[in-house]
Amino acid sequence: MPSPIRVTRTSEAEAPSPTVIAAPRQGPSRVVVWLRRMRPLHRWVGVPLTVLILLSSLTGLLLGWKKYVAVLQPPVQRGASLEARDWQPLHLISSAAEARLRVHLGASPGPIDRLDVRPSKGVAKVLFREGFWEVQVDLTTARVLSVDRRASDFIESLHDGSFLGEASRATMSTVLGLGLLWLSFSGLWLWWGPKLARRSTPPPRDT
Template identity: 40%
Template structure:
């Protein structure tokens, strides 16, 4: 079997094998690219007061517990804190995929909204399903996508290479050699 035919077959069958994981990675990647502009993906950041946070850690938990909409009972319900001094903002990401935005100066709750970007990111890298799927399907799909890119580049460049070589050979055979 010629290398060109083999290259086409490899490219063809790999595309079938990685179609669904790559489609999921592409779609979620597009959503993650615009997450700051699309409130459905990630809540818009509000501005708080002041540039230096005055709210302490214990107060953050108490503020979140004071509003039943947050569903926060203890620190175990909080996934992470994101403190933005330049915006006067403390973002509390919950285990239930909510984001509580707190004014870092006054301690007032500015917004409680669903945060889907973490869930979308987990879909994007395959960890949403399991580590076995992440490393057993998504990682190989990424590697195979790289192989497809290489075979695609070969398929793209090969006709130009052949035309260039033929022109060069035709040009050399028409010239007389003088010494």
């Protein structure tokens, strides 16, 4: 009679464990790469540009109030007549302003920059290139009504960069404009990029 076949049972502890093959690690996505590049660039542009932004903001605020604050800009006087047929020629207005400012300074006032004629007030503002001086003259009588400095002109030169020369005006406007565009674009990307990265990352699969 044949002997019975003995079956050996292997416990679960003794069973060989399955070999786990690690999935290849993927590199960062393009969104993450651009986020890493954008952060230092945003910071490097933003920090030095803050000085120009503060200067432009503060001077712009002051210029917005120049017509309401006498310290910033002398108030407009009123002439004897608002009728143009009663007014004196502009060369007499200019001469009166130059003569009065020469007495006021005790020296030559320098060249005239421009004449700002105010028909609704009957006066002309004679503005000089040096010292930000303004002389208001009655258009009818050619009498000087006020002599004062225009702090608003100095503030405006700081606002547009022309205090360093006419060439610096275009340079400052270009740097400030391009810098603000870059900060707007990079700031929008730094806000939207992480959201996009989370959406593009596949969820982990259960094993």
